Amino acid sequence: MSEKTEIGEDSYKAEVPPTAVSFFDPVLKSVRHQVFIQWGRTVLTLCVFILSILSLFWAVQFRIQQNLHSLTVWVVDFDGVVDPYRDTEPIVGPAVTGMTEKLIQAPETGRLGYTIKSPAEFNYDPWAVRQGIYDEHAYAAIIVNSNATALLRDAVKNGNSSYDPTGAAQFVVITARDQTTYSSYITPGLTAFSSAVLGEFGPSWVQAVAQESLNISNVPQAINPAIGFNTVDLRPFGPGAATPSVTIGLIYLIIIAFFNTPFLMPIHAQFLKGNHPPLKIPQWLLWRVCSNIAAYFFLSLFYSFVSLAFQIPFNNSPAPDTVAASNPNAYGHGSFVVFWMLNWVGMCALGFPLENMAMVLGFPWSSLFLIFWVISNVATGFYALDLAPRFFRWGYAWPLHRIVEALRTILFGTHSRIGLDFGILFAWIAISIAFFPFASFIMRWKMKRGL
Secondary structure: OHHHHHHHHHHHHOOOOOOOOOOOOOOHHHHHHHHHHHHHHHHHHHHHHHHHHHHHHHHHOOOHHHHHHHOOEEEOOOOOOOOOOOOOOHEEEEEEHHHHHHHOOOOOOOOOEEEEEHHHHOOOOHHHHHHHOOOOOOEEEEEEOOOOHHHHHHHHHOOOOOOOOHHHHHHOHHHOOHHHHHHHHHHHHHHHHHHHHHEEEEHHHHHHHHOOOOOOOOOOOOOOOOEEEEEOOOOOOOOOHHEEEEEHHHHHHHHHHHHHHHHHHHHHHHHOOOOOOOOOOHHHHHHHHHHHHHHHHHHHHHOOOHHHHOOOOOOOOOOOOOOOOOOOOOOHHHHHHHHHHHHHHHHHHHHHHHHHHHHHHHHOHHHHHHHHHHHHHHHHHHEEEOOHHHHHHHHHOOOHHHHHHHHHHHOOOOOHHHHHHHHHHHHHHHHHHHHHHHHHHHHHHHHHOOO
């Protein structure tokens, strides 16, 4: 009886938790030392990570002013160079090209990349200039119309009250190519160019008209401003609800793909655990790849439904390249299906690298790769790489850059490189799937060793 009592007392004592002690108790000396070292090592790692990875986001816009000249603007003077205006001595065209030459001679920093082009390069066809802008050979074009001087002189000479100064020249842009770059740099640059031309042309033109003693009371617009610029936006950006679809909303495409792993991994593990024979590893890996692709299929569909729910146009007909049109969907009534397929393939291209690194790094370190993946894709996908330092040329091969480019083609009818876009995304998927077994092996190796 006494032996049982002693055994019971011993077990009771063993179950009693140790008494809590203060932080600086000598008993915790070795623990404190270990905690301080691990805490310092972890914080140092996070600090280095912040400095190195977040720098990518800042660096992509570090040399914008120095690289503004990379935003090419063609200046093409057709004034008086085609029939029936060859006999007219041009004054508007030389004023525009003269101002362009002054800008070209100025330092490159802080100005657009103005380039004077001969009309002969476009076979004396202004529509060919528009085609070049649509094909993204330049960001904008300044076209002096062939009848610019003829109409201005006729308005002053004959009192043509219907004269429109903006018929003299035109700015050709395509803001759906990159609405941020156009609104921040190109549009202000063209506005400043227009003001500079008018400021120089106006006084000399007024003096010339005054010397001819003409009656200009019916056409004051032929004196001030005399000439102007009409803006032709081949593919305007809009509606506003489309902004998330080609910018910040795509971050959630990455995040959704990332959380696919922790939600589904316990489900996959049921094939290897429990009171049943485990599934063969090659078949388990195949199941995981196929089930992930299927999951991305449905997740991308409902992600695409969000854009559809907020009435982003998906049923508009395509439009000719050189005609200004709002939201001409590249694939007509089939545009939503292509939009969904792009989001599906894009989610696979973004998600499989995340799953691979989750297996290799484990938690919580895989969260750092998520941050790197988001920042590197956002930096190269949402900002014009023409303005970025040359270091970022690798961004053209990054998944989000290709997704954004293809989305603009589908939604706004911009110049299509969608075959290349899908091709690069499929390459990411293929490489990730090829690495998948190795990442899984590393994960199981670490689990067996308790790492």
